[in-house]
Amino acid sequence: MIYKLLFDADSEENRINKGTRTIFIDHTNTRDIEYPGIKKEFFDTIIFSENIIKDWPNVNLYYDSKVSDKEIDYLYNVISWPIIHERVKTVFELKNIEGITYYPVKLIDITSGKVNQNYYLMYINNFIDGYDMDKSEYKYNEEYDSYSFLPHATYLKKxxxxxxxxxRCKRFVIPIFVSEKIKQIIEENQWIGFDLRKQKES
Structure with a gap:
């Protein structure tokens, strides 16, 4: 089975309603980072490139402990980066999950100035030809050489x-897809923040 990896926004809303919400990153310093080959103010798009990242910069993610200081395994953030807690990284490495490079990020509390270094960007190295273009429904923009797939009619090549x-799949790289193995690891560890949606296969 193949699953799309998402942030579990519904459960987070329930936690907010119960007064047990977790850390939320509402702004970052990524717009200020200058990096070779990346247009200024667009560093956050580096996760969609297949380039090897060298000289990883100092990335700061800001939150307010007055709202919440509770850590979570898969971190909800304004730039939609796949940010994981170090305990997730440790287990993925022990289970020999390949195709990921981990880059450290700093969580900074704007209220106290406290720096949390327990989190990593999960950079996906695998960009594959995974869409079944014959069965999937999509639109192609010739001017920008870009594809958009209809979620209910997207098929992956099993x-x-x-x-x-x-x-990630070439042609439309935004979604992250994971295997049954990763799904089982997430469920066995009861990690918070992950949402997995089963995908259509061909």
Whole structure:
């Protein structure tokens, strides 16, 4: 089975209603970072590139402990980066999950100035030809050479995708897809913040 990896926004809303909400990153310093090959103010898009990242910069993610200081395993953030707690990183490494490079980020509390260094960007190295273009429904913008797939009619090539535990698909790289193995790891550890949606396969 193949699953789309999302942040569990519904559960977070329930936690907010119960007064047990977790850390939320509402702004970052990524717009100020200058990096070779990346247009200024667009550093946050580096996660969608297949380039090898060298000289990882100092990335600061800001939150307000007056709202919440409770850590979570998969961190909800304004730039939609896949940010994981170090305990997730540790287990993924022990379970030999391949195709990920981990880059440290700093969480900074704007109220106290406290720096939390327990989190990492999960950079996905695998960009594969995973969409079944014959069965999927999509639109193509010739001017920008870009694709947009209809969520209810997107099919993934089972024989290709099952070779990877985690990946993005070329043509439309925003979604992250994971294997049954990763799903089981997340469920066994009862990690908070992850939402997995089963995908159509062909």
């Amino acid at each position: 024989d290709v995708c099952n070779q990877y535990d985690i990946f």
